[in-house]
Amino acid sequence: MLQRFLVCIFFPHTRNIFNEWLVRDTSKKIRAVKRSKGMSGKPVTSKPVYGYLMDEDENFIIDGEAAPVVKQIYSLCLAGNGPTKIARMLTEQQTPTPGTLEYRRTGSTRRYHPGYECKWATNTVAHILENREYTGCLVNFKTEKVSYKVKHSVENPVEKQAVFENHHEPIIDRDTWERVQELRKQRKRPNRYDEVGLFSGILFCADCGSVMYQQRYQTDKRRQDCYICGSYKKRTRDCTAHFIRTDLLTEGVTENLRKVTSYAAKHEARFMKLLTEQTEDGSKRRNAARKKELEAAEKRIAELSAIFKRLYEDSVTGRISDERFTELSADYEAEQKELKEKAAALQSELSRAILKINNSQRNRTSQRNRQQKHS
Numbered sequence: 001m002l003q004r005f006l007v008c009i010f011f012p013h014t015r016n017i018f019n020e021w022l023v024r025d026t027s028k029k030i031r032a033v034k035r036s037k038g039m040s041g042k043p044v045t046s047k048p049v050y051g052y053l054m055d056e057d058e059n060f061i062i063d064g065e066a067a068p069v070v071k072q073i074y075s076l077c078l079a080g081n082g083p084t085k086i087a088r089m090l091t092e093q094q095t096p097t098p099g100t101l102e103y104r105r106t107g108s109t110r111r112y113h114p115g116y117e118c119k120w121a122t123n124t125v126a127h128i129l130e131n132r133e134y135t136g137c138l139v140n141f142k143t144e145k146v147s148y149k150v151k152h153s154v155e156n157p158v159e160k161q162a163v164f165e166n167h168h169e170p171i172i173d174r175d176t177w178e179r180v181q182e183l184r185k186q187r188k189r190p191n192r193y194d195e196v197g198l199f200s201g202i203l204f205c206a207d208c209g210s211v212m213y214q215q216r217y218q219t220d221k222r223r224q225d226c227y228i229c230g231s232y233k234k235r236t237r238d239c240t241a242h243f244i245r246t247d248l249l250t251e252g253v254t255e256n257l258r259k260v261t262s263y264a265a266k267h268e269a270r271f272m273k274l275l276t277e278q279t280e281d282g283s284k285r286r287n288a289a290r291k292k293e294l295e296a297a298e299k300r301i302a303e304l305s306a307i308f309k310r311l312y313e314d315s316v317t318g319r320i321s322d323e324r325f326t327e328l329s330a331d332y333e334a335e336q337k338e339l340k341e342k343a344a345a346l347q348s349e350l351s352r353a354i355l356k357i358n359n360s361q362r363n364r365t366s367q368r369n370r371q372q373k374h375s
Helices: 002-039 067-078 083-092 098-106 122-130 174-185 230-234 246-266 268-317 322-374
Strands: 052-054 060-062 138-140 162-164 212-218 223-229 243-245
Touching (some): 122 174, 212 243, 243 246
16 A cells, blocks of 8 residues: 555656656757757758848848848948937838738748837847848857756857858848947937937046037027036946036037147148058957967867867767767867857958058058159
């Protein structure tokens, strides 16, 4: 009787454990297959980004209806418009959103919002402006699930993603995409008056280093614009309420520009020399950082090769199972592949930078020789 009672208590628990193991092992196998497919240069998603369609052979082809909208978004950004303003302009043009377009074609309601078929969101525009796949490259493993027990996915850092260049026809050329990224880094948001301040995003507090925000004090008789310390305004740091009037700041910057342009006009050769030296100093610092990063990548690649060798020996001698060897080697191979691509890109950047510096030095030498010859 006691034995039957114990079986009734513990058997359901044991069955749950076995079910848990089965789900975990199945998840590992699915992830291994997906990893192998993704690292081979094939897309791991069945739905390409907005602007592309997928054919039967899993090739990305340009969507004739959506691609012009993507190009328009990038053009508007280059013209100085932010994601919020671009979203408002697309909404006013009654351009169907990506979710609406998907609903009309497939019936999927995943991103469809009835009554808001042409209501663009700022985040949607920002995501399009930041997506590298519009340059023709395939980006796999942009997200991952932390565990098979968790349904939602998390964003993967760039170093964990697998990028394959020249995978499909680009909608946006690389130069345009990079210019947009630079503009996005220096983006300025409109204030409450729907204006963008002349010095927004480039003015910082001398004491605490926080960004200074545009402030407007307006009465019936007077209006005054100024920039005030952001940390004082938000009470995030112990900083004073110092500010600078916009008109005085504009006057000071304008006067400084006059002095610089006057000096450049009177001493053109000396000014160009100073400017070139300053540019070269910046290039040398960037090249040193690239070289250090390249050395770290090459060191890790060598370490991974040694790890591969030890793993293979452990597999041959039976110290680890074949399944474990396959799982570990897939991860290490993926890491090594990413590092090799990163090292190749860094080496290419270094070569271009060194060539540019050498050309600049040759040009200066030639110019100096010509001046000496004429004198």
